[in-house]
Amino acid sequence: MTATILVVEDEVIIGMDIKNSLKKLGYNVPAVVATGEKAIEKAAIIQPDLILMDIMLKGKMDGVEAAEKIRTELKFPVVFLTAHTDQTTLQRAKETEPFGYIVKPFQEKDLHTTVEIALARCKAESEIRKALEKERELNELKSRFVSMVSHEFRTPMSTILFSADLLGMYINQWSEEKKMTHLQRIQSAIQRMIEMLDDILVIGKAEAGKLDFKPRPLNLEKFCRELVEDIQNADKNQHPLNVNIQDTLTEVKMDDKLLRHIIINLLTNATKYSPGKTPVNFSVFCQDNEITFEIKDSGIGIPVEDQERLFDAFHRATNVGSIPGTGLGLAIVKRSVDLHGGTIIVDSKMGIGTTFTVTIPLSKE
Known part of the structure; x- marks a missing residue:
């Protein structure tokens, strides 16, 4: 040049x-x-x-x-x-x-x-x-990773240790029901750790450019309704989930694994950061050869200063308090949307709520 x-x-x-x-x-x-x-x-x-x-x-x-x-x-x-x-x-x-x-x-x-x-x-x-900046970013990423692991893994590991100790001491005295309660706590804690490790593996693949994109025919309406049911079960129906899915979306071509990351993470966040009993609205519709997913909550909102780094790995908003999280969910969402050739827009106001709008073109192969 x-x-x-x-x-x-x-x-x-x-x-x-x-x-x-x-x-x-x-x-x-x-x-x-x-x-x-x-x-x-x-x-x-x-x-x-x-x-x-x-x-x-x-x-x-x-x-x-x-x-x-x-x-x-x-x-x-x-x-x-x-x-x-x-x-x-x-x-x-x-x-x-x-x-x-x-x-x-x-x-x-x-x-x-x-x-x-x-x-x-x-x-x-x-x-x-550029090399120094990349090194600085990697060091910051490592630091946030270590901080996340030490913080987020401590709670489930403490739960496992506590319940295991109690079972060891009282296994011959407790009723079957009480023993089962502590076994379920152990199982839930292990499942939480597995989910965190899965997220780390996904973001690791995405950062290395090795996250696969494999679109295939998909009944989108059925797929979305099944995911909504999973979210409601995990949320124990604490939030009304209003679902509006266009019934003609039976055959589309998308990567179901990546789409699962998008919908699960956005719906989970909507319920997690919203007060109990407040509604979450989930809409899916097709227009101009594009599928739009809209998730709207009435939660705590995202501070303006955090919105710029919203999709950075391990970054969490400053107002989340003690609500657990790894800061990986939205990073995974963004990578999954990008691989579909789509866009994601966030509109959030503190104390009012947040709306995520994901648009994915149907023609992307």
Whole structure:
């Protein structure tokens, strides 16, 4: 790709000469400007790969001041053009961390060498920044993972240990009914841990790009009603679940495993973060060759500051309090929707409720 270079030179003839030399060397030079103010304005518009900046510009702002503003505000690399410069100005120029100097007058080969070195350095630094950012994200992800595991696994493990200890001490004294109660608590705790591990495996596959997408014919109405029944049983019918599913949705082509992740997670969240007895509305309909799933609750809502990171793995809203959760559900939902080529929109107000709208095109293969 051809590099774009902005030339800042207040001597018109010299500026045009530099432009012609750069164009001859194969670079794109969209403009030559004469002042520091124009350099900042033009750089913001054309987004150059490199700026050649004369140090001794005329006017209120010299090249050093312009370069400093460009470095701090726009983050573009600058190579200084300089002739006879006093030590004070040269020291100021160094403090702007330029990507090189060209001493006027210069040969075309010197110009080419300096520009290529500056562009190469800029590319290398950009790749280093990306690698450091990726490493920072991975470290943050690891930290959140460790925190989630240590917190969320502690409760079911404590339940298992407590019930097992009691069974060991009182197994010959308790009734069959009381023993069965503690066995069921152990089973529920183990099931909770299995679900958390499954979520971790799913998000791990998604992050590695190994989450399979296998659409197949599906009776969507029947599929959704079965999932609603599962949610109602898990919720112990604490929330009225109003279901409106278009009855013509008998044969569609979707990945049932990914779709299960989408619907189960959204409906579970709707019940989990809503006060008891408040309704949850679930609608499914087809329009313009797209299937829309809408889940609406009257729950606690999602703070505005959390909505930006809503689909990040292990991130949980700041207002969830002691409500258990891993912060993986919505991350899995987003990956599953993306694999279907769909979109997900959230509309949430604190203390009023949240609506998730998932739209999936039927033509996606």
